[in-house]
Amino acid sequence: MTPIIEFDGVSKWYGNVIGLNKLTLHVPAGVTGLLGPNGAGKSTLLQLATGQLRPSQGAVRVFGQDVWDNPGLNHLIGLCPEQDAFYEWMTGHDFVRTCARLSGMSRRDATKAANRAMEMVGMTEHMYRGVRGYSKGMRQRTKLAQAMVHNPRVLFLDEPLTGTDPVARRDLIDVVRGLGASGCSVVVSSHVLHEIQSLTPRIVLLHRGRLVAQGHVREIRDLIDKHPHRIVLVCEQYRALAAKLATCADVDGIKFIERESSLVVETRQPDAFYARLPELAATGGLSLREVYSEDDNLEAVFKYLVNR
Structure with a gap:
């Protein structure tokens, strides 16, 4: 334009x-x-x-x-x-x-x-x-x-x-x-x-x-897709979910938050991860209560870009 x-x-x-x-x-x-x-x-x-x-x-x-x-x-x-x-x-x-x-x-x-x-x-x-x-x-x-x-x-x-x-x-x-x-x-x-x-x-x-x-x-x-996205998964069977996720090639890291029954997953391929997540949870009989990412908003983008 x-x-x-x-x-x-x-x-x-x-x-x-x-x-x-x-x-x-x-x-x-x-x-x-x-x-x-x-x-x-x-x-x-x-x-x-x-x-x-x-x-x-x-x-x-x-x-x-x-x-x-x-x-x-x-x-x-x-x-x-x-x-x-x-x-x-x-x-x-x-x-x-x-x-x-x-x-x-x-x-x-x-x-x-x-x-x-x-x-x-x-x-x-x-x-x-x-x-x-x-x-x-x-x-x-x-x-x-x-x-x-x-x-x-x-x-x-x-x-x-x-x-x-x-x-x-x-x-x-x-x-x-x-x-x-x-x-x-x-x-x-x-x-x-x-x-x-x-x-x-x-x-x-x-x-x-x-x-x-x-x-x-x-x-x-x-611009920051090469930077790992952090996705929070809230699930009562969070340890069982972590075991399944650990076998996925696009998962770079997993952190437990025990007091919240949740995981923080790091991935460099968030779109593929989100697309596969429902099937992954369903096949294991796992009930995901919540999925969210603080890295998907503009604030996270700005903080990354100005501090890199």
Whole structure:
């Protein structure tokens, strides 16, 4: 797919501190999750992509145009920053409408756009209240509203779910999904793995300013197939099950967890192991109560990739 965002050999340093280190990254249309621990370079990447920072090295392009010193791109880009930057005496509606006016809209169009954006984020009931009285969730909703009030073609969301309650988190996830379904491309950053998994399967992993991996979560999971998968089998006859598994060529190791009547099996061929497991248990009259693997989620993938 044609990339909408391009980083070609981009570095950004602050004195002796490196924010991004020789990053080459092409992001296609759709919803992309930007994942990494605090200090990985996520905010630096978003600030470079929105023209707030100038790269120390390399080129950053959005829709094929250089981002730095290109105010014409502002009409195509929306940003929801991690930090709050409100005029506390304004109402939420005033703030979003002012942002719409700054994008070039007329008064009437800005009012309509602000009404629509506040409704999309579930703030209609509170939009005429002063921002100073907003909860963290209300502030996050309002920041998202200002980012999309001018109908940008690409949205950059920096930790948009931080500090939100479960209801606000669910609502904002639904909004982001809806934007992606409507044709708006979204890059959303987070250090919380399950948040990204709930938004999109397409992810970019950053660590210490470097690109660790990029692609569909299944493709990234395949990167560590040479690393043994640990599969937990809970079974009352766990010793008998272990004896059967010990004869399997694709089983690299077995560990007993006696207090839980379970085994931890290590295998480098998890798909084949899972496929054979039901028949193996049935032929021996063994009753498997539970089968699960902590290595099959994105958190395990990330931990492995950044620590290898």
